[in-house]
Amino acid sequence: MSGASTSASAASSPSVPLERGKACLRCRRRKMRCDGVRPMCAQCVRADEVECEYTDGGATVSQLLEQNVAHLEARIRELEGRSSESITLHDPHAAFSQARNRSSAAGAVTGGERGHTSLGRWQIPEAVLASFVSHAFAFGFFLNMPRFLAKLGTTSGENSVPPVLLYVVHLVGLVTLQEPQLKEQEPHILSYLTQALSAAVSNVQSGMLLYLLQAEVLLSNYFFHHDRRLEGGYHITAAVSIVLSTNLHQFDWSGAAQPASGAYHLPHPADTVEQGERINAFWTVFNLDRCWAVSLGSQSALARIDLLSSHILTPWPLDMSDYELGLLPEILPGQTVPSFLSQTTIEITSDSRNSQRTKAVVLFSEAVALAKHFAPQNPAYQARFVALDNKLEQYKQSLFQVWAMARATSVPGGQLGGDAVRPYATRCILFTRTLVHCAAIKLHAPLQQDWDLTTSRTLSNAVQAADLLQDLDVMTVGSVDPFTGILLSIVAQVLIRALAVAKTLRTASATARPSEQELIVANALERVYSVMQALTATNPSAELIAHELRNIRQQHIMFQTP
Numbered sequence: 001m002s003g004a005s006t007s008a009s010a011a012s013s014p015s016v017p018l019e020r021g022k023a024c025l026r027c028r029r030r031k032m033r034c035d036g037v038r039p040m041c042a043q044c045v046r047a048d049e050v051e052c053e054y055t056d057g058g059a060t061v062s063q064l065l066e067q068n069v070a071h072l073e074a075r076i077r078e079l080e081g082r083s084s085e086s087i088t089l090h091d092p093h094a095a096f097s098q099a100r101n102r103s104s105a106a107g108a109v110t111g112g113e114r115g116h117t118s119l120g121r122w123q124i125p126e127a128v129l130a131s132f133v134s135h136a137f138a139f140g141f142f143l144n145m146p147r148f149l150a151k152l153g154t155t156s157g158e159n160s161v162p163p164v165l166l167y168v169v170h171l172v173g174l175v176t177l178q179e180p181q182l183k184e185q186e187p188h189i190l191s192y193l194t195q196a197l198s199a200a201v202s203n204v205q206s207g208m209l210l211y212l213l214q215a216e217v218l219l220s221n222y223f224f225h226h227d228r229r230l231e232g233g234y235h236i237t238a239a240v241s242i243v244l245s246t247n248l249h250q251f252d253w254s255g256a257a258q259p260a261s262g263a264y265h266l267p268h269p270a271d272t273v274e275q276g277e278r279i280n281a282f283w284t285v286f287n288l289d290r291c292w293a294v295s296l297g298s299q300s301a302l303a304r305i306d307l308l309s310s311h312i313l314t315p316w317p318l319d320m321s322d323y324e325l326g327l328l329p330e331i332l333p334g335q336t337v338p339s340f341l342s343q344t345t346i347e348i349t350s351d352s353r354n355s356q357r358t359k360a361v362v363l364f365s366e367a368v369a370l371a372k373h374f375a376p377q378n379p380a381y382q383a384r385f386v387a388l389d390n391k392l393e394q395y396k397q398s399l400f401q402v403w404a405m406a407r408a409t410s411v412p413g414g415q416l417g418g419d420a421v422r423p424y425a426t427r428c429i430l431f432t433r434t435l436v437h438c439a440a441i442k443l444h445a446p447l448q449q450d451w452d453l454t455t456s457r458t459l460s461n462a463v464q465a466a467d468l469l470q471d472l473d474v475m476t477v478g479s480v481d482p483f484t485g486i487l488l489s490i491v492a493q494v495l496i497r498a499l500a501v502a503k504t505l506r507t508a509s510a511t512a513r514p515s516e517q518e519l520i521v522a523n524a525l526e527r528v529y530s531v532m533q534a535l536t537a538t539n540p541s542a543e544l545i546a547h548e549l550r551n552i553r554q555q556h557i558m559f560q561t562p
Helices: 004-014 025-031 042-046 063-079 093-099 126-139 145-152 163-177 186-202 206-225 229-246 272-296 322-323 337-343 352-373 381-405 422-445 457-467 481-508 516-538 543-559
Strands: none
Touching: 025 042, 126 163, 126 206, 126 422, 163 186, 163 206, 186 206, 206 229, 206 272, 206 543, 229 272, 272 322, 272 352, 272 481, 322 337, 337 352, 352 381, 352 422, 381 422, 422 457, 422 481, 457 481, 457 516, 481 516, 481 543, 516 543
16 A cells, blocks of 8 residues: 555544644644654645655654755855855755746756757767767766667657756866866866756656666766866755665565655656666765765764665666566565675675675675674674674675675786776775775774784774786776775875884884885885875876875875974
8 A cells, every 4th residue: 555545544544642843744834733644644645745754763864965965055054164156055955846936847847958059969979978878887877888878869758868967978078088178178067967957857757767866976976076066066965865765775666666755757668778777876875975974974874774675675786788688687585785785694695796786885884883882881883883894794705706706707917808908897896895895994983093013903804805906907987986095095095104103112122124014005005005196197187186195195294294
């Protein structure tokens, strides 16, 4: 039975007064009698509201989104001082709520098409588009690439790609192509994109929602790539809002109607590829939100167990090639994330790369959350710590097997053969393995460190993460996920601290020669420096990685100064 029908039947029965504070947020604000039925009370069903939220479990999802926007605005004011030309961010969640109450414009939303081309359509140069295709997945592209490219040639109708997505594809292609003569186009296209995005959000139609979500994800990573973190965080919040408005976290993979609590009903998926696009869309936003909440210091709207994580029904993602073969993920009983975290044995060698990466993000987020509430004397904390530590060790071993199987298909010259020869495969495996090592670093960081390579799990994981970079061909890999810069910075900070301790011990013992461990750590740090330097040299627009590299070098100098 749907939420709407449940609420309707409840409304017809005699109502029992609710306890104080138990009414939904909308009824409390409007001082209306609420029947307390979940997920939708009768008042919200009658009003055709976007959502019906209860606050007895803490802040609601919309409140978390509003808090994130407020946090971003506060950071902008802090950075700009009292400048009269301040930037105001608008709540993207409210934008979707308001858009639903407007009358729909005739025809499909175009996202702000303009007359700046004689053909009436935005044309992406072939070289720029080719560069985008090569690096699309590093920037969060989740649509089916062959179908997307085919639709680029469609000038009108439901199958055409809206300008808001064309502009951001053009932008990502420019920053990855790195053609100096084309660089001056970037601010102009960004201006077109900003206006198109505003128009698209103010006139949302269900047929364009997945395109709009894709644009928000790409734009978020574009800003992170340029080290514009506040703007990147804002577009994550917008992407989260779309996910919640469409209930992609509870995606009905069979293609039935979405639950009534969703603001929009996506069109019925035509086949497994379209189903796969929606599954991968949710997990792409999930990964973005979980990872960058750690770096930005904001609260993840998709991490609150009492609000959302325990209600995620969308199955783990497959790779797009699997969907093209007509495959769909296995539907397991229970909620997706808690079921995974409750497993005692982890085996991922048969998982898709997308699934391996997403599960690593879950472990990373869990490790960060556990470290924030460090309570070593608490039995419950100890149990969670040991369980997560065991999962991370199993995950590392499974990922090593995945890498070994890929290496087993290698061809002379060290290049990976078959499917693994693609830079995409290298980026995926490298990112996932580094993320798991960083999860272990975060988990063990609050513990007392002896900085001994044989006993310190923090230091050993940092060295192992640096070892992954050995023989990495940066020129072949190309542009990487911007969060890679954050992960490499986490690794480098541990290595720098270990070298500082080693130097202090040498000074205290009047020993001139560095120990074998110190040399191992120093070489590991040099590998991190070399890869980060190479990534910024091959792509000067990778400003976040350049910023992180400057920071860790300054930190290194500070710790080495007597």
